[in-house]
Amino acid sequence: MRCLITTVKQSVKGGEIRKPRSLDCIELSIGRGADQILHVPDMQAALEHARIRPAGKKKFRLQALTPAGILHNDRRVQRALVKPGDELQIAGTRIVLLAPDAAHDLAADIHLPDDAATATGAPPARSVLRGKLTRRRLSWLLFLLVLLIGMGLPLLGFYVPELRATLRDSPVPDDSLWLAGPLSSAHQYFGSDCNVCHQQAFRPASDETCKTCHTDAHPHARITDQSQPELAAEDCESCHREHNGDIGIIPRNQSLCSDCHQESMGHSGQTDTLAAVSDFGVDHPQFKASLIRFDATGVAETERVALDAEGLREESMLTFPHDAHLDPAGIEAPDGEVVMECIDCHRTDAGGRLMAPINFENHCGACHQLNFDPSHPDRMVPHGKPAEVVDVLTEFYSELGLRGAGREVEIDPLESSDPAQVLMWARRQALRTGDALFQDRACGECHQVSRQDSENRVSWEVEPARVAGIWFPKAQFDHASHTAMKCLDCHAALDSDSSEDVLLPGIETCRECHAGEQSENRLASACISCHRFHNPEPMAPAAALGANSGVLYLWDRPDVERIIRQRRGPETRRRRPGQDH
Numbered sequence: 001m002r003c004l005i006t007t008v009k010q011s012v013k014g015g016e017i018r019k020p021r022s023l024d025c026i027e028l029s030i031g032r033g034a035d036q037i038l039h040v041p042d043m044q045a046a047l048e049h050a051r052i053r054p055a056g057k058k059k060f061r062l063q064a065l066t067p068a069g070i071l072h073n074d075r076r077v078q079r080a081l082v083k084p085g086d087e088l089q090i091a092g093t094r095i096v097l098l099a100p101d102a103a104h105d106l107a108a109d110i111h112l113p114d115d116a117a118t119a120t121g122a123p124p125a126r127s128v129l130r131g132k133l134t135r136r137r138l139s140w141l142l143f144l145l146v147l148l149i150g151m152g153l154p155l156l157g158f159y160v161p162e163l164r165a166t167l168r169d170s171p172v173p174d175d176s177l178w179l180a181g182p183l184s185s186a187h188q189y190f191g192s193d194c195n196v197c198h199q200q201a202f203r204p205a206s207d208e209t210c211k212t213c214h215t216d217a218h219p220h221a222r223i224t225d226q227s228q229p230e231l232a233a234e235d236c237e238s239c240h241r242e243h244n245g246d247i248g249i250i251p252r253n254q255s256l257c258s259d260c261h262q263e264s265m266g267h268s269g270q271t272d273t274l275a276a277v278s279d280f281g282v283d284h285p286q287f288k289a290s291l292i293r294f295d296a297t298g299v300a301e302t303e304r305v306a307l308d309a310e311g312l313r314e315e316s317m318l319t320f321p322h323d324a325h326l327d328p329a330g331i332e333a334p335d336g337e338v339v340m341e342c343i344d345c346h347r348t349d350a351g352g353r354l355m356a357p358i359n360f361e362n363h364c365g366a367c368h369q370l371n372f373d374p375s376h377p378d379r380m381v382p383h384g385k386p387a388e389v390v391d392v393l394t395e396f397y398s399e400l401g402l403r404g405a406g407r408e409v410e411i412d413p414l415e416s417s418d419p420a421q422v423l424m425w426a427r428r429q430a431l432r433t434g435d436a437l438f439q440d441r442a443c444g445e446c447h448q449v450s451r452q453d454s455e456n457r458v459s460w461e462v463e464p465a466r467v468a469g470i471w472f473p474k475a476q477f478d479h480a481s482h483t484a485m486k487c488l489d490c491h492a493a494l495d496s497d498s499s500e501d502v503l504l505p506g507i508e509t510c511r512e513c514h515a516g517e518q519s520e521n522r523l524a525s526a527c528i529s530c531h532r533f534h535n536p537e538p539m540a541p542a543a544a545l546g547a548n549s550g551v552l553y554l555w556d557r558p559d560v561e562r563i564i565r566q567r568r569g570p571e572t573r574r575r576r577p578g579q580d581h
Contacts, residue, residue, distance in 0.1 A: 001028075001106060002022065002023070002103065003104060004107040005021050005107075006108070030051065030090070031046055031049040045091055046068070050063060050064045050090075054105065058084065059083050061081060092113035094111040095111075154175040182245045183245070185245075187249075258278040258279070262277070262283070287506060288472075290303070314467075316466055322493040322496040326340060327339075342488070353477070353480060365383070372437055373433070394427055397430055401414050434460065443462055447463055448462070471504055
């Protein structure tokens with residue numbers, strides 16, 4: 001309904017001051033609250049005292065909202081039908097309903113008392129209390145007293161260290177009064193000593209103070225040397241807001257990253273350009289995997305390749321068809337057919353985040369046995385360096401010849417018991433068996449093997465499997481938090497017949513469950529869910545080499561250089577990977 005409300009006050013000269021206002025409302029609320037349409041400035045009125053609603057035919061329904069009710073034509077009621085000409089009264093305020101004009105449904109004059117303070121029975125603001133001590137002067141005295149206690153005593157303890165502990169242990173106010181909010185759990189252990197961080201009064205903690213403890217804060221921007229000048233102008237407190245509990249000390253809001261990274265940008269110390277990204281669900285580039293490459297000179301380098309790039313492949317130097325090993329009908333094994341599952345080989349490390357390295361003894365040896373002589377099926381050669389294999393074979397056939405059992409060998413039987421002849425025979429047998437092992441039924445099934453002949457000896461070289469231990473060194477993925485998923489939900493191993501296949505899920509697979517920070521129908525994931533913050537060193541475990549496995553696991557860390565040199569020779573070196581997303 002449309003209402004015409006006129007406020008009527010008495011002027012100093014005895015006349016009336018009328019202030020009309022027109023408004024549209026569903027109902028006319030009356031009370032002392034500031035949100036009421038008819039505001040009654042009287043302490044005897046309730047915040048929501050009454051309301052008036054249309055009742056049809058120029059009548060209105062009055063409803064009191066307090067047990068005190070309301071005076072309607074000098075009669076106290078809780079509810080009543082009112083019409084133009086009626087008078088309502090709350091304490092010293094009168095409301096007179098008038099006949100509305102054609103443009104309004106309801107008209108009312110609200111007559112305020114001459115002095116609202118007098119109407120409530122309150123004494124004048126300048127009434128005298130005990131002579132000349134007025135209420136205003138008393139208020140100033142109390143203010144100064146509170147200021148002295150609340151600020152003077154804590155300041156005394158701040159500037160006089162000898163009194164600091166005494167004030168903090170006493171019931172008088174100390175600097176704990178200034179605590180802006182709860183500390184984060186990481187800082188609780190010194191929370192009672194504000195001076196640990198706040199070394200200057202009325203100033204936030206400085207970067208130098210933070211660096212006193214956080215000399216190697218990972219994951220973090222490198223704070224010991226400003227290798228990232230674009231962050232040098234920012235204080236620690238710019239992002240890490242203390243006194244908000246655990247909410248603000250490690251910011252997780254997406255805008256902290258997207259404010260800078262929503263556009264392509266270069267980065268100091270690198271030639272690559274960071275791709276634009278602002279939201280994982282709608283604005284994020286395809287994932288890039290770190291693949292290990294060796295050039296013709298044996299130099300190893302990390303190449304970051306997008307998972308949707310044409311011709312994506314891994315040069316692992318390994319022959320391994322996933323589809324054959326995961327055949328639902330099973331595969332042949334020494335003890336019969338075996339149905340394999342992903343977990344038979346792929347298990348997480350102790351932390352549950354990364355996958356543990358695979359080695360021959362624990363994952364392959366049960367089926368791919370390295371026995372070499374039918375008459376001695378339990379004798380195995382070690383899975384390791386080719387020279388060690390040849391030594392084991394030579395020792396075996398030497399012992400066989402010295403015992404006289406060499407005469408029973410069908411091909412090239414031993415004809416003499418002379419030790420020199422036995423040694424020469426043992427070496428021939430070792431080379432013959434070595435050829436069968438390295439190039440035919442054993443090593444050659446999985447590895448690339450080359451034979452090298454010289455005047456004095458024959459040797460074999462087995463290329464180690466170069467498997468990336470960390471595919472995404474610039475991100476983090478926790479397998480333990482995805483135990484509700486099956487491996488094949490994300491890794492298409494059943495369709496892979498080559499070890500060159502990169503069986504990593506692309507961004508489309510992750511977006512089936514994850515979206516940006518504001519997502520309502522998928523798991524809301526901010527940048528920090530997967531990325532560490534501007535950490536110049538990758539968050540990856542140390543390089544790992546499976547014991548006697550011949551498999552080189554390349555983790556993205558500087559000590560890879562040492563391991564590569566051990567396996568490939570001193571001429572091999574490693575280049576730094578690009579610092580892109």
